Amino acid sequence: MLYKYDSQKLVYVRTKRKLWAAVILVVFCSFSSFLAGRYTNPKIMEDLERDLVVISIESDSAQNSFSKHKLVEEIKRLNIQFPHIVMAQSIIETGHWSSEVFKHNHNLFGMKEARVRINTAEGTNLNHAYYIDWMESLYDYAFYQSRYLGGIKTEESYFQYLSGSYAESPGYVSSLKKIIEEEELKKLFE
Numbered sequence: 001m002l003y004k005y006d007s008q009k010l011v012y013v014r015t016k017r018k019l020w021a022a023v024i025l026v027v028f029c030s031f032s033s034f035l036a037g038r039y040t041n042p043k044i045m046e047d048l049e050r051d052l053v054v055i056s057i058e059s060d061s062a063q064n065s066f067s068k069h070k071l072v073e074e075i076k077r078l079n080i081q082f083p084h085i086v087m088a089q090s091i092i093e094t095g096h097w098s099s100e101v102f103k104h105n106h107n108l109f110g111m112k113e114a115r116v117r118i119n120t121a122e123g124t125n126l127n128h129a130y131y132i133d134w135m136e137s138l139y140d141y142a143f144y145q146s147r148y149l150g151g152i153k154t155e156e157s158y159f160q161y162l163s164g165s166y167a168e169s170p171g172y173v174s175s176l177k178k179i180i181e182e183e184e185l186k187k188l189f190e
Helices: 017-034 042-051 068-077 083-094 098-104 134-149 153-167 172-182
Strands: 003-007 011-014 121-125 129-130
Touching: 042 129, 068 083, 068 134, 083 098, 083 153, 083 172, 134 153, 153 172
Parallel strands: none
Antiparallel strands: 003 011, 121 129
């Protein structure tokens, strides 16, 4: 599946380009550059690399190893709304990235496998969605956010939504706010 991230609308949209056509284009441009010693049309390659996201089933575990810094950078790159709240969710849902669901499922947010919306989950394990790596979990949250939270404009509205539709614990929002303040999460995204 090929998706293009629209950073203005904060959503991934399925492209009209076919996966096989994109692969053929990349192979053709790579082969052409090999023969010619340079890209015949570097603009095509730049646009392709910048605009397309290929949801793949393979992962390079060394490249995709988790760190708090990498999570912050990826949240910024994806232009996720209210990033400090999302970071706090990740901390709470994984117990600072130490829970079994995170370790075994690479699940940053305690997400269940989605049945209705686009998602990146590989299935269910430990009663939660499991992913190839932590980045797939973040992409899934981005899909979730764009599907259900895209119209929310204020931090308080975001907290209200999470309280009513996301969290199982009645003190979830209070816990999020406490983590945001204690760990100064807003500063990470300035």
